[in-house]
Amino acid sequence: MKKIIFILSLLSFVIGCTTQPKKKTTSPTETGKVEVVEVPKTDSVLPEITSTSPPPAVSTSSPSTRQIPKVGLIFSAGGAKAWAHIGFIKEIEKAKWPIHSVAGFEWGAAVAAVYAHNFSSNEVEWELSKVKDFENLEEIGNSIFSKKSVSDLKIPFVCPSLNISKQMIYLLNRGQLDKLIPFCLAQPPLSPPFLQSVAEMHDIASLAQHLRATGANKIVLINVLSQNSKRSFTTDYLSAENILWVKSAALMAKKINGIDDTVSISLDDFGITDINKKREIIAKGALLSYPDVSRLTKKYGF
Numbered sequence: 001m002k003k004i005i006f007i008l009s010l011l012s013f014v015i016g017c018t019t020q021p022k023k024k025t026t027s028p029t030e031t032g033k034v035e036v037v038e039v040p041k042t043d044s045v046l047p048e049i050t051s052t053s054p055p056p057a058v059s060t061s062s063p064s065t066r067q068i069p070k071v072g073l074i075f076s077a078g079g080a081k082a083w084a085h086i087g088f089i090k091e092i093e094k095a096k097w098p099i100h101s102v103a104g105f106e107w108g109a110a111v112a113a114v115y116a117h118n119f120s121s122n123e124v125e126w127e128l129s130k131v132k133d134f135e136n137l138e139e140i141g142n143s144i145f146s147k148k149s150v151s152d153l154k155i156p157f158v159c160p161s162l163n164i165s166k167q168m169i170y171l172l173n174r175g176q177l178d179k180l181i182p183f184c185l186a187q188p189p190l191s192p193p194f195l196q197s198v199a200e201m202h203d204i205a206s207l208a209q210h211l212r213a214t215g216a217n218k219i220v221l222i223n224v225l226s227q228n229s230k231r232s233f234t235t236d237y238l239s240a241e242n243i244l245w246v247k248s249a250a251l252m253a254k255k256i257n258g259i260d261d262t263v264s265i266s267l268d269d270f271g272i273t274d275i276n277k278k279r280e281i282i283a284k285g286a287l288l289s290y291p292d293v294s295r296l297t298k299k300y301g302f
Helices: 002-019 079-095 107-118 121-128 137-145 177-185 204-213 240-252 275-300
Strands: 071-075 099-104 157-163 168-172 197-199 218-223 261-264
Touching: 071 107, 071 204, 079 099, 079 107, 079 121, 079 275, 099 107, 099 204, 107 121, 107 137, 107 157, 107 177, 137 177, 157 177, 157 204, 168 177, 168 204, 177 197, 204 218, 218 275, 261 275
Parallel strands: 071 099, 071 218, 099 157, 218 261
Antiparallel strands: 157 168, 157 197
């Protein structure tokens, strides 16, 4: 009996071994724990690059989006050399510069005021042709600016004057021009002080700041005191008057806060007293300013 039971037990064990399912073995990738899958390059993951060349640049200077600068001009002092500013104006008229406001030192102030009134280089040339000398500033003011007010000007204008008695610099931009302009013109040795005032010829940064306050965002200085060969501005090299002019010329030649660009016009063949050479100075001013006017016209896209 025991033998039969043993045989049946042995038979059951053998049958169980042959019918038990075999244990499945898995690879690491099948468990999902260390699975490495190559991600396809689709738009949802990484954009496919079809060209190795850089993408085309987006233009920021199209006519519809580019903003034309509002130009403020500062005309330097110069005595008779200031007539070269008229030649410069002739060139910017050809180039169609958008002038927003103007300022001027000494006789550069006279050019600026006439230009602000009529916006024409021909009119500036005509009005300043009336100047025969630099001495009687009140008469000059009446002949050019009689019955003309700052409020009548087409664009903002300002000129600086130094009051000797008060030791104060004033930026003049209100009232009647015939009364205002002489305060900005007087400067030895060309003319004596006018009512204890002379032209201020050094504070360029203040004029630039004033023009920006009017809305100008590009300030251009036109410097007719530039020299290729250094020489005296007056007959007496060591005079106090010549020192004033030399100081002004030195300041105009430096990089100045608030000035974006400078047009330098070197009139070595002319002096500050050459009032009888107005036409030649105007023509030379146009000739010498042309390269800088062309450069800035391209730079600002006028």
